[in-house]
Amino acid sequence: MTRALTRAAATAAVLLMLAACDGTSSQPDPTTSGTTASESSEAAPSSAAPSDDDTATATQDATPEPELNTPVPAAGPVERTWPQEIKTISQGEREFTLFGVHRLDDTRAVVTGRIRGASSSTAAAQWFEPGFLHTRGGYEFSRVAVVDQDDVRHLPVRDKDDRCLCSLSTAVYQELGDKGQAPAWAVVSLPADAESVDVEVADVGVIEDVPVTPLPDAQSVPFGWDEVLTIDKVTRADGVVTARTTMINAGDFRPSYTLARHEFEFPDLQGQHCFQGLAAYGPVAPTGRMAKDPDCHRGSMVEPGQQITLEVKIADPGGERLVILPDAGLPVTTPAEGSPAEGARESLRAYATRTEEAGATVEEGEALEVSLDTSVLFDFDKAKLTGKADQAIAVAVKTLKAQDKRAIVVAGHTDGQGSAARNDELSEQRAKAVAAALQKKLGSGWKISVEWHGSSQPVADETGSAEQVKAAQARNRRVEITVP
Template sequence: MGRPTTRLAMLAAVSLALAGCGGSDDDAATTPATAESAGETSAPPPGGATQTGTQGTGATVPEVELDEPYPATQDLARTLPQGGETLTSPDGHELTLTGVHRLADDRVVVTAVLSLVELPREDFAVNGFEEPALRRAGSRGSEWAPFELTVAGDETTYLPVRDDDERCLCSVIRSGIQEFGDAMTVMTVMSAPADADAVDLGVHGFGDVSDVEITAVPATSTTPWGTVETLTVRSAHRQDGTVTARLTLASPDDSTGWGRGVYGFTDDQLCLGGITVVGTGRTTGLAEGCVRGVLPAAGQAVDLEATMPDPGTDTLVLLPSNGVPTALQITGDAARGNGEQLVSHDARSRTEGATVAAGERVEIALDTSVLFDLGESTLTSAARRTVAVTVETLEGQAGRSLTVAGHTDSQGDAADNVELSSDRAQAVADALEQQLGDGWTFDVQGYGEEEPVAAETGTLEEVEAAQARNRRVEVTVEP
């Protein structure tokens, strides 16, 4: 299918991540390479325009109007990152791991090149992938978060970072727009221990990759985007708690098809989805308002500008949803922004049935299939290790006030579920109190099926997976 000259649905997908040390409480010790330190030069001017400044100076490109396509005379050849081992799913999808890059003390970004075989549209989100490789992400498609990360000598399994609404910081794959067979760069931001220099990755639906070195974020101003376009950062500037990025999206002369992949979960198909800035800790600044525009036709480019609240850390990292993460220079003074568009993506890990989300407050979700027999509220012998892991995590926190909340799935009588969830929460609280000793306070609640974390809809497998997630006991350390 050919590409029309203009298209109102701007389906670009980019994340901008700040990484560095100094500037806020979210800062980490790790500082990715910058364009200056790596000897990077700025990108050439777009088309035949005169560019008065270069990337990293805060200058713009005054001869080119925003959101207006223009001939792109610069070299638009896409260069995909060099990969390592290629894994193949049972349905023939191919995944080539291209890197694991340190973003902050508690997280890395995993990048890969993905080639999909054609599947029936109605089966796209699940066929060939095992949960949680693809979760439904509203109207925008399914999130790409297939990884589990482990480190030799560490019993913990590290999971994708997520916000309070369970959204990952990752690529999104969409049926109906993805052109099968083309190679597309994808990424997932993963939790990882600060002292790790190499990791093992389990990739749901594909297999395992061992001993992958963690490296610094590469420094460049241009990255492949989707399966066709090229994305270039012209400038990045911060002022008064706001980050402003000027971007060029370009298509090669021989390109066909549509734009691929989005980051972000907005329902508005006309928006430039997913421009974000991420601090070296947990804070993410989402794009403010709706940046609209057109995807460029073959041999053309378009310049876009997006603003985001500043997380307040030092180094800007371009983190395209379907591109290559890039450490860049940024001008101006760091100042933490504010507002609803400033959110947190918390590091998450799982050990012996206990999944820990480490954010402004620590939340531990305990798997009831490990803690209890079906329909029962007496702790099993297998629960001892889960309780011990929970105690170890709690003792490392400053807070001593705990909320213990029980939850069930929607099966059975609602009143009985409330009682069961309350009894299970009390059993966990009693076990924790016995091991933690004096100085702790407990607030025990049972919510039954009232607060699910997953919709119990879809295929039988999807319903069962959702029910398993909803059956849980949550322990929260109040600050």
């Protein structure tokens, strides 16, 4: 006790001497301290020596935040921890493990899982929704759909450029040999009353009776082929979401691609060439993509056993609840500081809900469009409606009657096979056949315009493997009904 008092007295004497030397007073400056003189007196520290706990707390508080954009050794051993699995299905080179179907809001859900492939250079491209092959910016995981109790298929949502809101593979599998596995997710439309669904992965298999559950909380998730992504802190201010993240290479090799390969293909921002692999989902406004940021990181992936701290700026989609969607990692839910405010319009993307039933694909976004599959409506090279067409026409009629407008455009299209003259003729005949059927079912009070375009307005490139060409041709053969 005597030694403690002696130390305290000596410390006080030294402090008084230092104050006298620099001409300052021990009284805090009221313009910077935020306290009054009386409050300073009450809050003055005691002369007792600090305890070991106090010293530890002070040291901890003084620990600086990691320096941005600088690779450093990982803080400790890191493993990629996967969520609990529901079921694994496979076919040929494709293997998909389902983690869950999680509710995002009243109209949408996210399907989460893990994909695995062989070392074929085309394996990564095999996860596209048939007929939607894009290679710029990564390979989509969009081969998934969920089927509700009414046998309606709910498809991945897409923007006006046909890009899905889904995870992207940034490299083909041959760089990893046969060990490649990566997180996968896709946002699909789903009505609020759906409690369980079947999950369908085209040409791979079906997982039945999957419950629709809330999105689990997660801060650290597997990312890419060997990395772990941690969202350390999220703030919202002035229409911008700032996510401070840590990326750790938990594998045994360094990928050859740069962090700039992680992106959601937002054309206005391509010149930045930096890490932009996060999106922000909110139910009020469209999904936020990367906000313009001259200080974004332009480096490469880190070496095995290293980590890097990055700060990513994303346009705020608005709404209280915020979900961070990494392009190559599982969804992250984390509290955010600050107030939500819708961000810059050029950095926001709207995604249309898409459903398919009986050969009729309904897309509801900024406009309403119903695309009818001609393989269901007509026999090959014919323009007479088949018996199977009735259901597809019925879906179109139900959809059209549910909205307020009473003017529609019916347009016929073909694929690129055959002569231009025959394609023009066939698309005209088919468009007129569908228009007549709609007029009969809709009744009076509707204005129906008819157009035909042959093969001049394809929605898919008829290139690639035989499978990809066939799927693209199937998309191009259609009769579209739009509400202008």
